[in-house]
Amino acid sequence: MLARIQVPKETNRGELITVRVAIQHPMETGFRYDHMGRVIPKNVVNTLTCSYNGIEVFRAEMGSGISANPYLQFYTRAVATGEMVFEWVDDAGERGSERVAIAVTG
Amino acid sequence: MPMNRSRRRFLVVTAAGALIAHVRICSALPALEGLQPLVDQITGGAALREGRVALDIPHLSDNGHSVPLKISVTSQMNERDYVRTIHVLSEKNPRPLVAVFHLNPQCGRAEISTRVRLNGAQNLLVIAAMSDGSYWASSAEVIVTETACLDAT
Numbered sequence: 001m002l003a004r005i006q007v008p009k010e011t012n013r014g015e016l017i018t019v020r021v022a023i024q025h026p027m028e029t030g031f032r033y034d035h036m037g038r039v040i041p042k043n044v045v046n047t048l049t050c051s052y053n054g055i056e057v058f059r060a061e062m063g064s065g066i067s068a069n070p071y072l073q074f075y076t077r078a079v080a081t082g083e084m085v086f087e088w089v090d091d092a093g094e095r096g097s098e099r100v101a102i103a104v105t106g
Numbered sequence: 107m108p109m110n111r112s113r114r115r116f117l118v119v120t121a122a123g124a125l126i127a128h129v130r131i132c133s134a135l136p137a138l139e140g141l142q143p144l145v146d147q148i149t150g151g152a153a154l155r156e157g158r159v160a161l162d163i164p165h166l167s168d169n170g171h172s173v174p175l176k177i178s179v180t181s182q183m184n185e186r187d188y189v190r191t192i193h194v195l196s197e198k199n200p201r202p203l204v205a206v207f208h209l210n211p212q213c214g215r216a217e218i219s220t221r222v223r224l225n226g227a228q229n230l231l232v233i234a235a236m237s238d239g240s241y242w243a244s245s246a247e248v249i250v251t252e253t254a255c256l257d258a259t
Contacts, residue, residue, distance in 0.1 A: 065199050
């Protein structure tokens, strides 16, 4: 699964970091039909977690009420140089993950 | 023409009055159509207080497929006072629970932006669960011209 994640490359200790995540996913509601009249099964990215140096800083549980290609923006505080790991999973069990390095000065 | 001027004044004053009345209605928590069981499940029966949650969502949306929503909760976001979870509830969607966000003191700012699907004109209810066990909520009315669930009859 493709995803675009925006995190500043470097920042100062204690600063707020704006995190933007956009995942390419149809977020099928389970209420739509294909051209044969069959129900397209529900398949949404149900969980996204963001951990920063091994500590979970944000988690989102999403349903069919979140738009296709889910987009999230949230904040976290810069504590130390390290890595942010984003992991998500959809109803079909397909997983995606992305790692972003962040340099913290001061 | 004094007659005309007073008419104009009357119109301006009544329009302003109507606008204020409208804003007042929107700021109060509305009667929640069928959401009460879900709200009770989230709060565990605790009181739901109005305030601290600010919602930024367009009042009118041409279609419900992707409506930008920004939630900000007033909180210090430190160990003593922080937002634990934010629940987004929809009055008319087939699945009323839109999303749950889990936060912690390290977030620094309790603000989340996302995009939601809306099945028609409705009220959105957002509940913030605080670290001290209190629950704060706010609602926003959205008019949606074309719903997100046209296929679901």
